[in-house]
Amino acid sequence: MKKMLLGSTTAVLVAAAGVGTPHYLGTQAKQSLEIQHRILAETFLFEVVSHEYEQGWLESTEKTVLRFHPQVLSNLGKQLPDNLRAVLSKPITMINHVHHHPFADGVKPVRAVVETEFVYDDEVQKTLARFFGEQKPLRIRNVIALDGSGAMEIQIAPFEYEELSGIKLDWRGLSGQVKYANAFAHYTTEFKAPLFKAVLADKGSLQLENWQLVSESYSASNPQIALGSSQTQLARAEFVWKDKVNYNLKINELINMVSDLQIGAFINPNGTVTPDKIVVENVQYNTKTSEPTQGFINSEGQFRFDKLHYGADTYGPLNIYIAAEHLHADSLNALKKRWQAITAEALPEEKQREAALAAVRQEGLGIFTNNPVFQVREFDLTTPNGRFRATGSLQLNQLVQSDLNSLPAFMAKLKAQLNLDVSQKLIENFAVQQTRSLFTVEDPTNQQEQQEIADTIRVLTRQTLDTMTQEGYITRENGMVQTQLNIADNRIQLNGKAFQAPSDEDLFAGLEDGPASAPHASAASGR
Numbered sequence: 253m254k255k256m257l258l259g260s261t262t263a264v265l266v267a268a269a270g271v272g273t274p275h276y277l278g279t280q281a282k283q284s285l286e287i288q289h290r291i292l293a294e295t296f297l298f299e300v301v302s303h304e305y306e307q308g309w310l311e312s313t314e315k316t317v318l319r320f321h322p323q324v325l326s327n328l329g330k331q332l333p334d335n336l337r338a339v340l341s342k343p344i345t346m347i348n349h350v351h352h353h354p355f356a357d358g359v360k361p362v363r364a365v366v367e368t369e370f371v372y373d374d375e376v377q378k379t380l381a382r383f384f385g386e387q388k389p390l391r392i393r394n395v396i397a398l399d400g401s402g403a404m405e406i407q408i409a410p411f412e413y414e415e416l417s418g419i420k421l422d423w424r425g426l427s428g429q430v431k432y433a434n435a436f437a438h439y440t441t442e443f444k445a446p447l448f449k450a451v452l453a454d455k456g457s458l459q460l461e462n463w464q465l466v467s468e469s470y471s472a473s474n475p476q477i478a479l480g481s482s483q484t485q486l487a488r489a490e491f492v493w494k495d496k497v498n499y500n501l502k503i504n505e506l507i508n509m510v511s512d513l514q515i516g517a518f519i520n521p522n523g524t525v526t527p528d529k530i531v532v533e534n535v536q537y538n539t540k541t542s543e544p545t546q547g548f549i550n551s552e553g554q555f556r557f558d559k560l561h562y563g564a565d566t567y568g569p570l571n572i573y574i575a576a577e578h579l580h581a582d583s584l585n586a587l588k589k590r591w592q593a594i595t596a597e598a599l600p601e602e603k604q605r606e607a608a609l610a611a612v613r614q615e616g617l618g619i620f621t622n623n624p625v626f627q628v629r630e631f632d633l634t635t636p637n638g639r640f641r642a643t644g645s646l647q648l649n650q651l652v653q654s655d656l657n658s659l660p661a662f663m664a665k666l667k668a669q670l671n672l673d674v675s676q677k678l679i680e681n682f683a684v685q686q687t688r689s690l691f692t693v694e695d696p697t698n699q700q701e702q703q704e705i706a707d708t709i710r711v712l713t714r715q716t717l718d719t720m721t722q723e724g725y726i727t728r729e730n731g732m733v734q735t736q737l738n739i740a741d742n743r744i745q746l747n748g749k750a751f752q753a754p755s756d757e758d759l760f761a762g763l764e765d766g767p768a769s770a771p772h773a774s775a776a777s778g779r
Contacts, residue, residue, distance in 0.1 A: 274310050277565040281364035282307060284396050285348065287435050292316070296592040297324060301343055314348035323596045335379070342373035348394075357395050363402075369393035378485075383411045383421070400434030406443075418453030428465075438470040456494050463489035472543045477585050479541045486535040493528070534558040548622070549579045552629075560578055565636045573630040583618030590615045613656060621651050628670075638675020638731065646671055663742050670737040676717065679733060683713045687727075724749045 261521060280319050282305060293300045301317040352364040370390055372380060380389050387409040392688035396402040410425035428443035446462045452458075535557045542550050552575035562566040590611040624647070631642040646668040655661040684706045691705045717733065720726045725746040726735040738745040745751060 274353045277354065277363050278307055278309070278312055278350070278769055280400070281350050281352045281366075281396055282312065282727075283436075284363065284400055284402070285350065285366070289314075289316065291436060292318070296596060297321060310351070310353050312350040312352065314346075314350060316346045316348075317343050318346065321596050323598055325597065339376050339379050342376045344373075344376075345371040347371060348503075361398060363396040363398050363400065366392075366394040368394070383413050383423075384409050385411070387411070391621040402432055404432070406430070407436040420449075420451040420452065422447065422449040424448070438468075440469075441465065441467045454494060456492045457490070458492075458576065459490040460486060460489075461489070472549070472581060473546045474581055474585060477543075477549070479543055482538065484490075484537040487533075489532045489535065491530045528563045531561040532557050532559070533561075543581070545578075547581050549581050549584060550577045551575065551579065565768040567633065567635050570633045571630055572632075573628075575627045575629055577625040577627070578622065579624055580618035580622040583616055586618035587611055587619070617653060617656075620648055620656070621653065623647070623649055623651075635675075635678060637680040637681050639673075640675065640678060641673040643671045644737075660742060663739070666739060668737070668739040670733075672737070673732055673734045676714075676728065676731055676733050679717070680710045680713045684709045720746075725751070 282303070289303060291299065293303075297320060298318045299321045301319060303316045304314070306313045306315075319342065322341070325340055329365060347369040347520060349362050349367045349369065351367075354361040356362055356365040368391075370388070383389075389409055391407045391409075392404060394402060394404040406426075406428045408426040411421070411423050413419075413421040413423075413426055424445070424447040426443060426445040428441065430439055430441045432439035443463075443465045445460075447459075447461055448463075449459045462485070464485045465482065467480060468477045469480040471477070472479050536555070538554045540552050552572045552573070554571070556569065556571045558569050559690045560570070591608060594607045594611065597604070598606070599607060626646045628642060628644045631640070633640045646666065649665055649667060651662070651665045655665055687709055688702075688705055689709075695701060717726065717728070721728055726733055727747065728734070736745075738748075743750065
């Protein structure tokens, strides 16, 4: 009798466990997916149109309809082809098939296995079918462990595409994995894409080889701020263009925009890029963000490549290493949120720029009033005309909000140092490129006249360098020009010697003492 009772009790418990476990795991899986949905919904790039969750016994279904934020797409309109913008404007339905019995992933018990199905608008589906054929473009499989951690596998299918017009695309696919702790408190990512090649008929071509991304993320003391590191690598990139490309980088407008200094357009790099080819080898970009003191962030980034081949010239290696220390975390977060909101607003380009600058002065104020330090730890580039090396730092001490309304007051709180070691030949060639247009010639196509202008500019540049050497502002050795720029207490020193303005007056005298607001259109004209 006792054996029969014990056997019956065991059977009841097993049956109860068999019935109750899937329901319990289903509830736990729903909680995990709610966290993931909240992260998706808070992303400013997307807008959640609808969301529903139907929980079953062994399997549940989560359906989310989302689309790219319409205003973000509108603001990117000039940069996106019409057909791509039309595709991105359509809603996408994500259907998560949630299998939440203990052995959904095999013999090892799990909370759930989630298979994600994507359903596209008919127009989008037709466009995708042109490239992917019968393949599913995107696959996501998410295994959620019993403790809420998990691993998400992501794959984008490869394809080859060709048009009679001469356009050819060769995409070898993308694979990746995201491993995460419970509630995404900590996660690592790894993505790889072996090849993307595009031939744009008679316009040119693009080829990217062996792209990789590895990153680690975790929360700061403010959970809305992510810390961690990332390493991005690209083995080779090749760009070929067959049309001329004109460029004019308006550096003077950028300086005027943030400082109210009226600087002429002579500092703007400009010219024409003739049809040619660029090949870059072994590109790397690494970042690291930490919180050594609660409430303050340190961030650093490093960009480098081994070689850059431009036509017959070879540049590199290049190594850029920059850092920012003691950044007020709450102000950083507020500024990021405001910038994201501005991106989603329907504003003309000029108004958007003004709003972004206003955000720096308002939401981002604490970044500047909490003694931040910005560093160029290394800038080292080898060019066909010589080498350019620089290091430096900029520090703001005891800055207050009113100092932003007066450049002299701002400069009094600023301490900066810049060390330069530059090839003289590089300086001369830069002077030729930037000032050649100031000389008038009868026939701009006459190579002899152009060479005479270049020689004249080089002579003037050498004379200037000779004068600066005699006055102690720079030193020269083995074809290199060295100096150290120091700014402190409203004074400038070059190579340890006080720099005198041409008028022998205070360098900052005469600057407007009014609010340094975003400039009017006329401010960028170099008046």
